[in-house]
Amino acid sequence: MSRDTPSVEVVNLNTHYGDRHVLKNVSLAVMPGEIFVIMGGSGSGKTTLLNHLLGLLRPTSGTIRILGRDINTLSALERQDLRTRMGVAFQSGALFSSMSVGDNIALPLREHTALDETTIGIVTRLKLEVVSLAGFEDLMPSELSGGMIKRAAFARAIVMDPRLLFCDEPSAGLDPVVASSIDDLILRLRDAMGMSIIVVTHDLDSTFKIADRICVLDKGEVLALDTVEAIKNADNERIQNLLNRRTEEAEIDPDAYLRRLLGEKENHHDTADDKRNGL
Amino acid sequence: MKIESREIDGAVVVALAGEVDLQHSPTIRKHLMELMFERRPVIVDLAAVVYIDSSGIASLVEAYQQARKNGTRFVLAAVSAPAMRVLQLARLDKVFALADTVEAGLKA
Numbered sequence: 001m002s003r004d005t006p007s008v009e010v011v012n013l014n015t016h017y018g019d020r021h022v023l024k025n026v027s028l029a030v031m032p033g034e035i036f037v038i039m040g041g042s043g044s045g046k047t048t049l050l051n052h053l054l055g056l057l058r059p060t061s062g063t064i065r066i067l068g069r070d071i072n073t074l075s076a077l078e079r080q081d082l083r084t085r086m087g088v089a090f091q092s093g094a095l096f097s098s099m100s101v102g103d104n105i106a107l108p109l110r111e112h113t114a115l116d117e118t119t120i121g122i123v124t125r126l127k128l129e130v131v132s133l134a135g136f137e138d139l140m141p142s143e144l145s146g147g148m149i150k151r152a153a154f155a156r157a158i159v160m161d162p163r164l165l166f167c168d169e170p171s172a173g174l175d176p177v178v179a180s181s182i183d184d185l186i187l188r189l190r191d192a193m194g195m196s197i198i199v200v201t202h203d204l205d206s207t208f209k210i211a212d213r214i215c216v217l218d219k220g221e222v223l224a225l226d227t228v229e230a231i232k233n234a235d236n237e238r239i240q241n242l243l244n245r246r247t248e249e250a251e252i253d254p255d256a257y258l259r260r261l262l263g264e265k266e267n268h269h270d271t272a273d274d275k276r277n278g279l
Numbered sequence: 280m281k282i283e284s285r286e287i288d289g290a291v292v293v294a295l296a297g298e299v300d301l302q303h304s305p306t307i308r309k310h311l312m313e314l315m316f317e318r319r320p321v322i323v324d325l326a327a328v329v330y331i332d333s334s335g336i337a338s339l340v341e342a343y344q345q346a347r348k349n350g351t352r353f354v355l356a357a358v359s360a361p362a363m364r365v366l367q368l369a370r371l372d373k374v375f376a377l378a379d380t381v382e383a384g385l386k387a
Contacts, residue, residue, distance in 0.1 A: 113301055115334055119308065122337035129369050161300075161332040192368035194330075194361075 005068050007032050007164050007196035008053060013062035015048060022048050024220045026062070032163070035190055035197045037207045040217035041242060049217065050168055050200045054088060055079060067163060084112045087157035091169040093149040095141040095156070101128075102137030105156045112160065127155040131185060147178035154185060158193075165189065167199045171206045183209045204243060208232070216242065281327075282307060290320040290352065292381055296327035299335035307335060311342035318349050322384040326357035331365055343375060352376075356384035 006029040013026040023045050030036040040046045051057045052064060055071045064071050069082055095104045106124045109115055115123070128134050131151040141149060150170060157165060167186065171179035183206050190197050201207060207214060207228075214231045216223040216239055224231055224239055231239065280303040281296040291314055299307065314321050323339065325331075339355065346353030356378040358366065366372045378384035 113334075115301065115305065116308075118341060119304070119334055119337045122340050123333045126333055126336065126340075126369050159333070161334075188368060192364040 005032075006030055006065070007034075007067055008036075008198065009063075009065040010049075010053070011063045013049075013052060013064065014060045015052065015057065016060050017048075022220050023052070023059070026217075026220075026222055028215050028222065028225055030196050030198060032196050033190060033194045034212045035186065035199065035210050037199045037201060037211040037214045038217060039201055039204075039207050039214060039242075040223075041202060043219075044217040045220040046200050046202075046217050047168070050166060050198075053198065054086075054166065055083075084108070084160055085163050087160065087162035087165045089150070089153045089157040089165070089167045089170060091172055093141070093153040095149065095152060097141050099141075100137060101133070101139050101141065101144070101152050104141070104152065105137070105159050108156065108160050123159060124155075127159050128152075130158070130189075131155045132181070147174050147182075150174065150178075150182060151185070154182070158189060158195075161193060163195060165195050165197045167197065167201075169201055169203075170199060171201065171203045176205075179203065179206060180209075182206075186210050218242070282310060284310070287322075287381075288385055290322055290385055292322045292324055292356075292385075294324040294327065295331075297329060299328055299331040301332060301334050304332070304334035304338050308338035308341065311338060312345065315342055315345040315349060315351075318351050320352035321346065322352075322354050322356050322378070322381055324356050324381050324384075325359055325362045328359045328362045331362045333365075336365060336369070336371065339375070340371070352387065354378050354384040354387050356381045 008030040010026055010028050013023050014021070015023045026049060038046045038049060048057065052059055053066065058072060066082060067085055069078070071079065071082065074082065099107070102124055105127055106120050109120045109123060125134070125137060128137055131154050133148060133151050133155065136148070141152070144152060170182045170186065174182065186197055186199065187210055189195055199210065211228050213225065213227055215225045216231065218238055224234055224236060232243065234240065280299055283294045285292050293311065295307065311321065321342070343353045354376045357380050358377060363372065366375065376387060378387050
């Protein structure tokens with residue numbers, strides 16, 4: 001894949017949860033070696049977008065290309081192969097509780113490669129060094145702190161040296177110092193391995209520290225997609241509300257509001273949520 | 280990836296080139312460990328490595344540890360910038376014996 005081919009390309013992505021239009025014509029491209037932050041408030045659609053990028057959901061319409069491949073046209077085998085070139089650090093860590101930290105991290109290598117155990121052991125411990133968890137491979141996940149679980153999840157996400165790394169809320173629930181160390185780790189991984197890294201977060205400090213570009217999602221739409229400086233200086237009121245942590249009072253549609261309270265179903269495609277959001 | 284070996288002054292210079300990844304690292308490991316079994320001094324020339332993944336680094340680590348046990352020389356020479364960044368990520372630049380050039384590695 002050439003350096004000019006986006007690692008991720010999304011074109012006119014639309015998705016619904018039932019009648020609810022969750023992502024609306026979302027388009028974006030993430031270039032190789034880029035740290036791309038998807039940010040937005042709760043309910044903005046950022047986790048839904050991430051799940052689409054991971055191939056966990058099928059869109060209503062639109063295309064998603066990951067490392068040059070349209071993920072919705074791949075066979076199960078091709079999709080599996082593509083996933084070996086992607087890493088995911090889940091918000092909760094998603095470590096297997098019955099396995100030691102070392103076995104959790106080694107698992108992708110044991111499942112997807114023919115490397116011998118000596119090499120797997122060295123690679124596993126190398127990754128633990130990288131995330132500052134050296135010597136913790138024999139502990140169980142239940143014996144780790146929140147920050148350590150995040151770092152162990154990172155180690156597992158990068159153990160196959162993926163070209164593309166997804167991080168879901170990497171600093172959520174961490175104290176500022178530990179959160180900052182996770183940011184540093186993301187920057188070092190990009191610089192050393194040339195990975196494209198997609199970070200989903202609502203942490204502004206983290207976003208401004210690590211992002212090359214930011215995609216601001218709001219009510220399922222791309223409100224802005226630009227560099228850190230451009231986003232900081234945007235004169236759009238909704239962006240500034242998000243950056244300055246100002247709450248937005250949604251305009252009330254009395255009809256829709258009453259229907260919701262009375263539990264009456266909508267019969268048409270434009271949902272109450274869309275109307276409430278003025279969309 | 281390409282792997283070429285040549286003998287200079289009793290040492291074996293192993294030159295790696297291209298992308299050293301999961302597909303190729305077992306070959307490198309086998310080659311280096313055979314040299315370690317023969318207790319040969321080894322200079323690994325990394326000048327033409329454009330990418331090296333963790334499995335490639337692991338092969339170098341295993342061979343280096345064996346060389347230390349053998350008491351033989353094992354030097355990484357002319358480490359390319361991409362390879363150096365990966366070594367630095369895990370602070371292995373502080374662990375391996377490094378030389379700026381193959382010639383300097385031979386004299387080390």
